[in-house]
Amino acid sequence: MAAENSLNIGALAKATGTKVETIRWYERVGLLPAPARSAGNYRTYAEAHLGRLSFIRRARDLGFSLDQIRALLDLAEDRDRSCDAVDLIAREHLDEVDRKIADLQALRQELDALISQCRHGSVSECRIIEALAPSAG
Amino acid sequence: MAAENSLNIGALAKATGTKVETIRWYERVGLLPAPARSAGNYRTYAEAHLGRLSFIRRARDLGFSLDQIRALLDLAEDRDRSCDAVDLIAREHLDEVDRKIADLQALRQELDALISQCRHGSVSECRIIEALAPSAG
């Protein structure tokens, strides 16, 4: 288990399902530590980078913001600390997701009501346009 | 019906619940036509602007993109045309909202499962961190 499992950026991208540009972006914003460079100035990633990037991608898939992920990664480093702070971040995110779902469902209802009124006539008698305009001139 | 009900940008903002900067932004991107200017170079809005901006805001509240709104406004101008194209835009938007709701609900479930595993111990045995990391090193 020596240097044989080191990856260049393309291999890391493939291994994690991330675009190359996105990996460079995570480095720029300090989420992924800058890796060693090869003689030709190529980024050379180790196992630890793969783990960290997988963590980031999984958290992104779950809708955490990069700031939240940064906080989670910081917390994860302090192995002896209580994980209540981690739990809090996850709960806050869950609350936000719940709010978004509720908002979208309310919006969906309005939209559905709008569409169900369409009589497929001309625009001048279009209920959708009417409903959007407050007092047509 | 003379010039007495013309508005400056602040009054239009108040009347429509829009920020002044947002109104200027809509003008810049061609959603709201550039109004006449006063002697002191202030924007001077007429009734038509109020109607159009109200339409834009209402459509935004319903989650339509500015591109979609642009299309709706274009269609609304052609009073004799069939409103099927309007209906189509609205239906496509509804489908997108449905997809977003489904995505968020799936995400919500995963997140909920994650959180319910928290035993409030130390980070080193944190299920949330574990679930995010694929194979901790």
Added chain:
DNA sequence: CTTGACCCTGTAGTGACTACAGGGTCCATG
């Protein structure tokens, strides 16, 4: 030694605003 896939940096674009900075205008007071 050339080809083509890969890598590098740096900058600009996305959507829909928001937030200044650094000025000008208007109007009601004193």
Added chain:
DNA sequence: CATGGACCCTGTAGTCACTACAGGGTCAAG
């Protein structure tokens, strides 16, 4: 008539999380 403060102007940069170039350099196969 001067002053103060609320309003308005333009232009630019910032937000979030990337994405997409442009214009180069590196590397391995043939």
